[in-house]
């Protein structure tokens with residue numbers, strides 16, 4: 001960090017994994033701060049839109065990309081999410097197509113998340129998506145293209161058709177939970 005103190009640092013929620021935080025060597029001082037007159041008040045158009053789902057709190061996320069092919073097939077991903085107790089998320093094209101609402105979008109123009117497990121179904125792994133989920137604890141990717149960039153950051157990968165793999169996963173999760 002350049003320049004003289006004081007420095008002011010903020011972090012976007014979900015940008016770092018809290019459980020991986022390490023204590024630094026800097027002295028921590030508690031200070032009484034008196035805030036003077038607040039001269040600026042944000043008006044309604046500048047306030048953050050209230051999201052119906054806060055994916056930054058999710059422990060498990062099942063995310064769908066264009067590989068899901070159609071709106072009707074989102075139900076398959078929802079079944080996997082239900083079996084795992086996960087939240088459903090998506091890449092941008094899915095939200096742009098209104099197959100899922102915008103507050104489910106992960107990435108540079110969506111939410112930044114750090115769940116324990118992130119399962120990417122038919123997501124190529126474009127940088128704008130990766131920046132929103134790269135801090136997940138364990139990343140599982142299913143993609144029929146072995147060269148898809150998502151495999152560069154995946155801990156586990158299935159090179160194959162998600163429409164074959166996902167029904168098997170749902171059955172196995174149900175069996176394991178029974």
Ligand SMILES: Cc1cc2nc3c(=O)[nH]c(=O)nc-3n(C[C@H](O)[C@H](O)[C@H](O)COP(=O)(O)OP(=O)(O)OC[C@H]3O[C@@H](n4cnc5c(N)ncnc54)[C@H](O)[C@@H]3O)c2cc1C
Pocket residue numbers: 064065066067068090091092093094105106107108109110121122123124125126127128129132142143144145148160161162163
């Ligand atoms: C300014 C800007 C901001 C952006 N912000 C975001 C953002 O916030 N979030 C975001 O996600 N994107 C964002 N994007 C878009 C981003 O660049 C990509 O276009 C997008 O992430 C691609 O989405 P995708 O992986 O679902 O689709 P694709 O790139 O089309 O990938 C689909 C994948 O599915 C696989 N597939 C196809 N069929 C199957 C099957 N049957 N089984 C398994 N795999 C299959 C394919 O092999 C392919 O890898 C942004 C772009 C710009 C320019």
